[in-house]
Amino acid sequence: MKLIPRNKRYLLQKVNLEGKGADSSLEEFASAFAKKPKIPTNEVYRVLDFSNDCTLVLNYGTLVIVEGNMVEETKVGETTFVTAKENFILGTLDDA
Numbered sequence: 001m002k003l004i005p006r007n008k009r010y011l012l013q014k015v016n017l018e019g020k021g022a023d024s025s026l027e028e029f030a031s032a033f034a035k036k037p038k039i040p041t042n043e044v045y046r047v048l049d050f051s052n053d054c055t056l057v058l059n060y061g062t063l064v065i066v067e068g069n070m071v072e073e074t075k076v077g078e079t080t081f082v083t084a085k086e087n088f089i090l091g092t093l094d095d096a
Contacts, residue, residue, distance in 0.1 A: 003074075003081045005051040010089065012045035012071070012082045015063060042090060043068040045082070054086050063093040 005011045039069065047062045070088040074081045 001076060001079050002081075003049075003076075005083060006050055007051060008054050008086045009051050009083045010045075010047055010054070010058075010064075010086060010087075011049040012066065012084060013048050013065075014082065015044045015046050017044055041068045042066065043071070044093065045071070045084070050086075056086050056089065058092065065090045065093065 003011055016055050042065050045064055047058045047060060047064060049060070050058065066084050067088040067090060071082060071084045075082065
């Protein structure tokens with residue numbers, strides 16, 4: 001089953017950066033955006049797809065920092081889809 005995002009939404013996949021050596025610095029960077037440092041609310045996701053009305057066009061596979069409490073999970077049968085509206089994407093991560 002495939003979800004086609006609509007209404008300025010991105011289809012996302014959670015990325016676990018813990019214990020990945022140099023990539024763990026990316027998680028620290030993502031948590032620096034958190035409004036409350038004691039409660040990590042921002043998370044890293046990979047862009048799988050996006051709605052055709054999004055103004056922020058990203059490449060598939062781009063790593064993004066998303067406001068964690070604004071991510072929505074929708075379960076359809078055995079499949080869980082993770083989406084977020086484009087205005088909750090705080091930034092992209094680049095290895096450069």
